[in-house]
Amino acid sequence: DSGVTQTPKHLITATGQRVTLRCSPRSGDLSVYWYQQSLDQGLQFLIQYYNGEERAKGNILERFSAQQFPDLHSELNLSSLELGDSALYFCASSVNPYLYGYTFGSGTRLTVV
Amino acid sequence: KNQVEQSPQSLIILEGKNCTLQCNYTVSPFSNLRWYKQDTGRGPVSLTIMTFSENTKSNGRYTATLDADTKQSSLHITASQLSDSASYICVVSAETGANNLFFGTGTRLTVIP
Numbered sequence: 001d002s003g004v005t006q007t008p009k010h011l012i013t014a015t016g017q018r019v020t021l022r023c024s025p026r027s028g029d030l031s032v033y034w035y036q037q038s039l040d041q042g043l044q045f046l047i048q049y050y051n052g053e054e055r056a057k058g059n060i061l062e063r064f065s066a067q068q069f070p071d072l073h074s075e076l077n078l079s080s081l082e083l084g085d086s087a088l089y090f091c092a093s094s095v096n097p098y099l100y101g102y103t104f105g106s107g108t109r110l111t112v113v
Numbered sequence: 114k115n116q117v118e119q120s121p122q123s124l125i126i127l128e129g130k131n132c133t134l135q136c137n138y139t140v141s142p143f144s145n146l147r148w149y150k151q152d153t154g155r156g157p158v159s160l161t162i163m164t165f166s167e168n169t170k171s172n173g174r175y176t177a178t179l180d181a182d183t184k185q186s187s188l189h190i191t192a193s194q195l196s197d198s199a200s201y202i203c204v205v206s207a208e209t210g211a212n213n214l215f216f217g218t219g220t221r222l223t224v225i226p
Contacts, residue, residue, distance in 0.1 A: 002156060042218035043157070043202070090156050097214060098206050101147050104156025 003027065006091050006105035014113055018079040021108045025072055025093030031055070032074040033102065034066055037088040049074055081112045115140045117205050119217035126224055130193055134220045136186040136203035144206040144213070148177055148188050151200040151219065160188070160201075193224045 003026035013019055025032050034046040045058030049068035060066075063081075068074040078085060088109050092102035117138045126132050138146070145164045149157035161170050163179040163186060170177050174197075176189045190197055200219040207213040 002158070004156070043216045045214070045216075088154070092156070098144055101149075101159040101162060101204075102157075104158070106156050107154070109154070 002103050002105060004091060004093050004103050004105035006089075006108050008108060009106065010109050010111075012111045012113060013081060015081055015083060017081050017112075018077065019081065019110065021076040021078070021089050021091075021110075023074045023076070023091030023093075023105060025074070025091075026103050029093035029095050029103070030072065031094050031097070032068055032072070033092045033094070034060075034074070034076050035090040035092065037090060037107075038084075039087070041087075043090065046076070078110070083112050086110055086112045115205075115207060115215050117203055117215045117217040119201075119203050119220050121220060122218070123221040124223070126193055126222070128193060128195055128224050128226050131189065131191045132193060132222065134188045134190075134201050134203075134222070136188070136205075136217055138184050138186070138203070138205045138215070140184075140205040140207050140215050142208040143181065143184075144208045146177075146179060146186050146206070147204045148175070148186075149202040149204060151202055153199070157202055190222075193222075195224050195226065198222060198224045 005024040030051045033048045035043040046060040048056040066076045088107045090107045092104045120135045147162045148160045151157040161177040174191045179186045202219040203217040
């Protein structure tokens with residue numbers, strides 16, 4: 001157990017639907033990062049939050065949004081889902097990524113049918 | 114453009130053999146380089162971190178090298194085990210920028226008995 005908790009582990013939904021992925025960071029980590037990993041692809045940075053505020057954005061679609069709550073857990077909302085959104089979605093947390101790297105959760109596998 | 118390229122894309126070796134994975138980067142200004150191991154369907158786990166002044170660092174059977182002049186790093190695995198089968202991801206940090214971690218697409222290693 002890495003200390004980063006992601007739920008659900010698996011999600012199957014239909015095109016056009018909306019889903020919410022949840023992440024609880026490791027205790028003491030203020031930063032949360034969301035990554036998308038499509039089949040046989042590298043990790044693609046989506047968005048970062050630090051202590052409740054958006055800190056950086058990557059290649060995140062407008063159909064996707066995220067937020068970090070006062071208790072530091074984060075949610076990634078994916079709407080108007082398309083087949084191409086099927087992927088593993090990872091959450092990572094860190095107290096200082098340059099010194100300590102990231103701690104990743106086990107991911108949520110999203111399948112859009 | 115900041116990029117991280119890994120080779121080979123995939124590798125199959127016999128149990129007990131050694132192997133070396135390569136990572137070339139163009140990230141600047143360079144801060145550090147980290148190797149992650151990602152088991153199938155799991156989140157990446159940090160193996161080693163290399164800073165500018167470090168040439169070699171070992172973590173058990175894993176040895177990472179860094180040549181900051183040529184912007185190359187390698188991960189050498191000795192006496193491979195079946196449990197080494199995973200994707201190995203090279204991540205390079207830049208000193209500046211809001212999103213300053215750059216991920217390689219990984220090398221998928223398969224160790225066969």
